[in-house]
Amino acid sequence: MGRERRVRLAILGSGPAGYTAAIYAARANLAPLLIQGLQPGGQLAITTEVENFPGFPEPILGPELMERMAEQARRCGAELVADVAVAVELRERPFRIVLDGGDRVFCDALIIATGAQARWLGLPSEARFRGFGVSGCATCDGFFFRNKPVAVVGGGNTAVEEALFLARLCSKVFLVHRRDSLRAEKVLQQRLFAEPKIEPVWNHVVEEIVGTEEPRAVTGVRLRDLRSGAVRELAVEGLFVAIGHDPATALFKNQLDMDEQGYIVTAPGSTRTSVPGVFAAGDVQDKWYRQAVTAAGTGCMAALEADRWLAEQGSA
Ligand code: NAP
Numbered sequence: 001m002g003r004e005r006r007v008r009l010a011i012l013g014s015g016p017a018g019y020t021a022a023i024y025a026a027r028a029n030l031a032p033l034l035i036q037g038l039q040p041g042g043q044l045a046i047t048t049e050v051e052n053f054p055g056f057p058e059p060i061l062g063p064e065l066m067e068r069m070a071e072q073a074r075r076c077g078a079e080l081v082a083d084v085a086v087a088v089e090l091r092e093r094p095f096r097i098v099l100d101g102g103d104r105v106f107c108d109a110l111i112i113a114t115g116a117q118a119r120w121l122g123l124p125s126e127a128r129f130r131g132f133g134v135s136g137c138a139t140c141d142g143f144f145f146r147n148k149p150v151a152v153v154g155g156g157n158t159a160v161e162e163a164l165f166l167a168r169l170c171s172k173v174f175l176v177h178r179r180d181s182l183r184a185e186k187v188l189q190q191r192l193f194a195e196p197k198i199e200p201v202w203n204h205v206v207e208e209i210v211g212t213e214e215p216r217a218v219t220g221v222r223l224r225d226l227r228s229g230a231v232r233e234l235a236v237e238g239l240f241v242a243i244g245h246d247p248a249t250a251l252f253k254n255q256l257d258m259d260e261q262g263y264i265v266t267a268p269g270s271t272r273t274s275v276p277g278v279f280a281a282g283d284v285q286d287k288w289y290r291q292a293v294t295a296a297g298t299g300c301m302a303a304l305e306a307d308r309w310l311a312e313q314g315s316a
Contacts (some may be wrong), residue, residue: 002044002102009034009306010097010105011078012085013113013248015042016292017282019069020299021111028307033079033105033213035097039246040082041066042115043283044292048131052113052145053292059113065292090255090275108313109277109306110242112256112264113299115289116283120241123154125209133218134209134239138162139291141238147171150238151221153206160184160192161240166240167197174234201234203227209239247284256280263287269300277313279306 005076009025011018014036022200025032039045047062056065074080087098092107118136120126133183134292135141142165150170152163155177161184166173175192181203182189192198201223208222210233221237247263249256257265257274264280271279282295 001277002099002104004034004104004106006094006106006311007031008107009033009109009111009167010035010107011111012088012097012111013037013042013115014040014066014070015113015115015295016066016069016281017114017115017284017295017299018042018111019066019295021074021075021113021281021303022080023069023072024113024303025306026073026075026077028121028303030075030303030310031079032111032303032306033081033107034073035081035083035085035099035105037255038084040070040268042119042305045156046130047140049144050292052140052142055160085251086253088251089171090278092314093277093279109310110279111271111302111306112249112252112273112278112280112284112298113295113302114251114284115295116245116247116263116287118204119244119246121206121243123208125211126239126241129209129211129216129218129239132216133237134241136241137209138240138242138252142166143194145170145238149235150240151176151201151206151234151236152175152240152242153177154242154244155179155182155184156244157184157188158244160188162190162242163198164188164195167195170197170238172236173198174201174236175199175266176204176221178204178226179203207231213274221249230238245283245287245290246247246304247287257267261287267281271298271305277306277309279309283300 035246044062049059279302281298
């Protein structure tokens with residue numbers, strides 16, 4: 001039988017949104033309890049160098065940045081718990097969270113910062129080269145491929161935006177798509193087709209990523225033509241996989257308003273969800289920016305809003 005805990009504020013998730021919420025909430029004397037989840041540090045814990053987080057003129061490794069955020073949250077007075085939420089009940093207050101280890105947490109307010117996961121192609125070579133030429137974020141990693149040829153996989157808004165972003169940096173950008181038309185908005189398509197550095201490769205899928213081991217680096221991608229079955233290799237030094245993200249919201253299904261892709265809906269300019277006292281920050285409610293710094297920003301907003309809400313309830 002696990003323990004029962006009662007806290008004023010619980011935070012689910014340990015990416016930049018969760019840790020920033022914990023720092024602000026701890027400094028507001030809310031003594032927050034942060035449940036770290038399956039992958040402490042979130043998506044940044046599995047990236048390599050981060051060059052775009054302000055305050056770090058030299059690149060910092062993603063796992064180190066996240067460890068520093070965790071340390072800062074602890075130092076400010078947040079309690080971090082290495083456990084995973086397996087059930088959440090938001091229909092009654094206090095809200096209830098059941099942890100994998102058997103503990104139950106009751107909280108007056110909850111900040112959901114469970115993030116989203118990039119979808120990957122699922123190739124073994126993709127996992128081997130992730131962080132060494134294979135990336136899920138052009139804004140984060142495009143800079144490392146200046147004046148080099150790269151490929152983007154996908155046909156949605158993200159793939160097209162990433163291709164346009166990369167065209168400003170890279171020598172050549174191939175957009176590899178499994179069909180012969182894009183699902184991206186027309187205005188983005190027009191921009192894409194007007195960009196001479198971008199070459200669409202229609203009706204093709206990536207079969208394998210090829211490269212060297214020492215140093216570990218991508219030298220090309222093997223493509224298969226879905227109509228003819230022909231296989232050919234494209235010489236690129238980077239592959240950006242932009243085939244969508246899955247927000248980690250299964251626990252909140254039928255309890256919170258979500259959009260058709262499962263992202264938590266928050267009130268405009270706020271982190272408030274459809275349940276009073278429940279706030280959502282970071283990628284779990286943001287499919288547009290998906291940056292560490294924007295996640296941190298919404299984490300701060302969520303803590304400030306939770307603090308205000310608890311005060312209004314007479315709980316803070
Ligand atoms: P998305 O719209 O779901 O598009 C995913 C793309 O990846 C599709 O073209 C899909 O091909 C392809 N794909 C999926 N699985 C694949 C696989 N295994 N192998 C090869 N290709 C695969 O995802 P998204 O582009 O990330 O956008 C997500 C949401 O965010 C959308 O609602 C989008 O509008 C929004 N968003 C908007 C903006 C903007 O408006 N500026 C920017 C970014 C994102 P098919 O087309 O054949 O299905």
